[in-house]
Amino acid sequence: MRDRWGRPVIGLRISVTNECNLNCFYCHHEGCLNDSRRMSPQEIEKIVEVGTEFGIRKIKLTGGEPLVREDIVDIVAAITKPKIEEVSMTTNGTLLAKIAAELADAGLNRVNISLDTLDETTYERITGRKLLHEVLEGIDAALAADLTPVKLNMVLLAGVNEHEVERMITYTSERGIIVQLIELLDAGGKNFTTYHRNLDDIEQSLRERAVAVRTRRSMQARRKYILPGGEVEVVKPMHNSEFCMHCTRLRLTPDGHLKPCLMRNDNLVDLLPHIGAGDLEGARKAFAEAIARREPYFKGAAREICVPRSV
Numbered sequence: 350m351r352d353r354w355g356r357p358v359i360g361l362r363i364s365v366t367n368e369c370n371l372n373c374f375y376c377h378h379e380g381c382l383n384d385s386r387r388m389s390p391q392e393i394e395k396i397v398e399v400g401t402e403f404g405i406r407k408i409k410l411t412g413g414e415p416l417v418r419e420d421i422v423d424i425v426a427a428i429t430k431p432k433i434e435e436v437s438m439t440t441n442g443t444l445l446a447k448i449a450a451e452l453a454d455a456g457l458n459r460v461n462i463s464l465d466t467l468d469e470t471t472y473e474r475i476t477g478r479k480l481l482h483e484v485l486e487g488i489d490a491a492l493a494a495d496l497t498p499v500k501l502n503m504v505l506l507a508g509v510n511e512h513e514v515e516r517m518i519t520y521t522s523e524r525g526i527i528v529q530l531i532e533l534l535d536a537g538g539k540n541f542t543t544y545h546r547n548l549d550d551i552e553q554s555l556r557e558r559a560v561a562v563r564t565r566r567s568m569q570a571r572r573k574y575i576l577p578g579g580e581v582e583v584v585k586p587m588h589n590s591e592f593c594m595h596c597t598r599l600r601l602t603p604d605g606h607l608k609p610c611l612m613r614n615d616n617l618v619d620l621l622p623h624i625g626a627g628d629l630e631g632a633r634k635a636f637a638e639a640i641a642r643r644e645p646y647f648k649g650a651a652r653e654i655c656v657p658r659s660v
């Protein structure tokens with residue numbers, strides 16, 4: 350099913366909890382507000398089943414930190430369905446080492462591990478915890494469990510980690526990991542203007558060194574730079590109408606609301622009561638409504654080339 354802007358909905362990004370064992374100062378918390386309920390593995394399974402009727406083929410588990418849920422392996426097992434082509438997870442990696450093999454056995458295909466720095470002091474400054482060593486062990490465990498391609502998410506922060514890009518490219522290239530350089534999104538508060546780092550110059554230098562450049566249309570038109578030794582993706586969401594135009598995701602909050610856009614909370618659709626009551630028709634209507642409410646957040650020039658259709 351396509352939304353009013355002609356965009357298919359392929360991915361469901363499920364935030365399984367708002368809890369996190371880190372406290373990154375810039376975090377957008379996946380745009381989720383505090384919750385009073387929490388979806389069970391069985392409820393998540395039913396939601397995914399209904400989602401497949403609308404074209405959902407890829408599931409991303411996120412949070413909060415998904416690995417703080419004690420039943421995370423059950424959640425992964427529950428959503429591994431024939432129609433689901435990929436189950437992946439975004440994690441801070443601190444709790445991954447012990448559970449990576451079990452997650453892979455349950456059906457997890459791959460992971461994105463968030464790591465903004467390889468420096469212990471900077472890690473503590475960003476996250477509030479001294480857990481860099483645990484993350485590095487988690488990365489090794491993900492590779493050993495074949496949760497590949499492993500991607501490493503690095504949010505660029507002015508004056509904090511911007512000088513570490515080359516070091517991170519070397520670290521990831523040596524291990525066959527793809528690094529994603531991510532532009533800081535404005536999550537409100539005062540941090541954005543202090544730490545926002547424009548990625549244009551970094552991208553230009555990657556372009557000059559790349560042996561090939563690919564644009565991943567299904568991934569919000571992200572650019573992937575193939576370097577002689579590794580791969581780097583650049584994610585620039587801020588004021589990027591092209592990024593929004595190619596968005597194929599719907600989100601699910603920990604308390605079971607469908608969320609059409611990371612950046613908004615005024616258009617959520619409550620899905621969990623339908624699932625709890627076994628009301629599949631109501632659940633289908635909720636999905637259709639959430640898809641109808643999707644619209645590009647950063648519209649800009651997209652207005653001219655991406656005209657809304659009536660549904």
Ligand code: SAM
Nearest residue numbers: 375376377412413414439440441463502533534
């Ligand atoms: N706890 C998990 C983790 O650390 O990967 C999953 C949740 S975290 C919110 C998901 C991703 O969003 C992380 O890669 C994080 O770096 C990124 N992120 C958080 N706040 C952001 C912001 N303001 N701008 C850009 N990316 C952000």
